[in-house]
Ligand code: SF4
C-alpha cells in the first residue's frame with residue numbers, strides 16, 4: 001500500500017527525482033526507488049564502509065559525505081554513491097618495517113603534500129579527526145595516528161575530497177599495524193587467550209555456534225549485547 | 230616567561246635533538262615554551278602566488294591555536310608564537326603579513342575553518358633568537374658555565390631569518406644577532422662572506438649536486454675564514470650543510486669535514502647541560518672530537 | 527642582425543597573466559642585472575633571473591621551457607637587492623604555478639628513491655612537494 005503523501009520526501013539520485021518515505025536511509029531510499037544494489041552496499045550496520053555516498057542537502061552549499069546505510073534522507077537531497085575508491089596501496093612486509101618516521105616517508109611520501117585544509121575531517125562519516133592523524137604521521141607520531149584513526153572503516157571519503165590526493169586510510173592502516181606489532185604494550189591476557197584458543201578451549205562452543213540456526217544465533221547475539229550493557 | 234611554542238614537524242622527529250636543547254636552554258633562562266596543544270605542519274614554504282589563499286590555511290590555523298591557548302589559560306595574554314625553525318618562522322610570519330595587507334583574505338580563510346574560532350589577526354610570530362635578544366644577551370652570559378673561548382664559530386644566517394626585509398629579524402645584508410649570541414656564549418664569531426648565502430633549500434630533493442656545490446662553497450668559506458664549526462638556526466640548512474658533506478667528500482676528497490651545530494646545541498654546551506640535552510650524537514659530522522680537543526667537553 | 531620582438535595579443539596576455547599571478551609590476555624591471563649577480567644558483571640556470579624577467583616582460587612564452595623557474599630556491603637574495611623593489615621569486619612562482627596548475631609535476635613522487643625519502647628530513651619533502659608538485 002502507498003504511504004500517505006505527507007510522509008514522503010523527494011530525493012535526487014544521480015540527477016533523477018524519486019519520492020521516498022521520509023525516514024528512509026539512503027540505501028532504503030535507493031532500493032525503494034528501484035535500484036538494485038550489488039556494490040556500494042555491505043553490512044548495512046555502519047561498520048564495513050562499503051556504502052560511501054556524497055550528497056548535498058537543499059539550501060546548503062556544503063558537499064557532505066556519509067554512509068548510505070546510516071544517513072537518513074532529507075527533502076530535496078541530491079546524492080550519488082561512491083561504490084569504489086581508486087587508491088594507491090604500497091606493498092610492504094610488516095616484519096621488515098621499523099615504527100619510525102622513515103617508514104612513513106618511504107611508504108607514504110604523499111602525506112607530506114598535506115595542506116592542512118581539514119577537508120578530510122569534514123568529510124569523514126566516522127567523525128574522525130582525519131587531518132590530525134595525517135599530521136601526527138607527518139611528525140612521526142605513529143601511536144597517536146593509530147589512536148586517532150582507530151574507528152576508520154576505510155570508506156574512502158577522505159581520500160575522495162583531499163586536494164593533495166593523499167590516501168589517508170591506507171596510511172592509517174599502516175600506522176595501526178605498526179602500532180600493534182611494535183609499539184603497543186604487550187598484554188599477557190591476550191597471549192593467554194591465544195594459548196587457550198590454540199589448546200582448543202573454545203572449540204566446543206564454536207562448533208555449537210556454527211551449527212546454530214539463524215534465529216537462535218540472532219537471539220543469542222542480542223542477548224549478549226544487553227548483558228554487556 | 231611563558232610563551233606559545235610551535236615546533237614544526239622536523240624538530241619533532243629527525244631533529245628532536247635541536248628541540249630538546251632549545252627547550253632546556255630556554256628553561257635555564259627562565260623562558261618556558263608552552264607547545265600548542267594541537268598544531269599542524271605550516272607548509273615550510275610560503276605561497277607566493279597572489280591568488281593562492283589555500284596555502285595560508287595551514288599557518289593561520291596554527292595562529293588560531295594561540296588564541297585558543299590564551300582562552301584556556303595555558304598562557305596569559307601572550308599573543309606571540311615562538312618558532313625555532315627558520316622556515317616555519319618565515320612561513321608563519323609571512324601569512325600574518327598577507328592578512329594585514331589583504332584584509333579580505335582573512336574572511337575567506339575564516340570561512341574555510343571548521344570548528345575553530347575566527348582569527349582576528351592579532352598574533353605575532355617570533356623566532357627564538359629574537360626572544361633571546363629581547364631577554365638581553367647579558368642574561369645569557371650569566372648562565373655560561375663552560376667557556377667556549379677557544380672556539381671560532383661561523384654564524385650561518387641563511388635566508389629565512391633575514392629575507393625578505395619585512396620578515397627579517399635583522400639587517401638583511403649585515404646581520405649581527407647571531408654574532409651577539411655567540412659572543413655572549415663566550416665563543417668567537419668569525420666574519421665571513423657566505424653567512425647569508427643560500428644553502429639550496431628544497432633543491433636538495435631533486436638537485437643534490439647544486440646543493441652540495443653551494444654547501445662546499447659555504448663550508449670552505451667558513452674554514453678559510455678560520456672557523457672551527459658552523460652554527461645554524463634552520464633544520465633544513467643543517468641537513469644541507471651537515472649531512473650533504475657525505476657527497477661533498479666524495480667529490481672533493483681533500484675536503485676536511487667541519488661540524489655543524491644547531492644554535493641551541495651550542496647554548497646547551499655553554500650552559501653545561503646534560504649530554505643528552507645537547508644531543509651531539511644526532512649530528513652527521515661528529516662535533517665531539519673538536520669540542521674535546523678544545524677542552525670544552 | 528637585430529632580433530625583432532613582436533608584441534602581439536598573446537604576448538601581452540601572457541605578461542598580464544604573470545603580472546596578476548605574481549603581483550609584481552614586471553614592466554618596472556630596468557634589466558640592471560642585480561638579481562642575476564647575487565643569485566646563488568645562477569650558474570646552473572639556462573637563463574639568468576634578469577633574463578627571465580625580460581622574457582616575461584616581452585611576453586615570450588618560451589620562458590616556460592627554461593629551467594630557471596624550477597631552480598629558484600626562493601632565497602630572496604634578489605628580492606632584498608632589486609633597485610626597483612621587484613621580487614623575482616614571485617615571478618618564478620607564478621611561472622611554476624602556470625605549469626603545476628595544468629597538473630604537470632616537476633618532481634614525480636613515485637620516482638624518488640627509498641634511500642632519498644628515508645634520508646631527507648620532512649622539511650625538505652614538504653617544501654619541495656609544495657614548490658614542485660601539483
Ligand atoms: S578516515 Fe577516511 S576512510 Fe576512514 S572512515 Fe573517515 S573518511 Fe572513511
Ligand code: SF4
Pocket residue numbers: 113114115116117118119120121130131134158161162163164165166168
Ligand atoms: S584533505 Fe588532504 S590536504 Fe586536506 S587536511 Fe586532509 S590530508 Fe591534508
Ligand code: SF4
Pocket residue numbers: 554555556557558559560561562575576579604607608609610611612614
Ligand atoms: S634586480 Fe630588479 S630591476 Fe634589476 S634586473 Fe633584476 S628584477 Fe630587474
Ligand code: SF4
Pocket residue numbers: 561564565566567568575597598599600601602603604605614615618
Ligand atoms: S630568489 Fe630565486 S632568483 Fe632570486 S636570488 Fe634566490 S634563487 Fe635566485
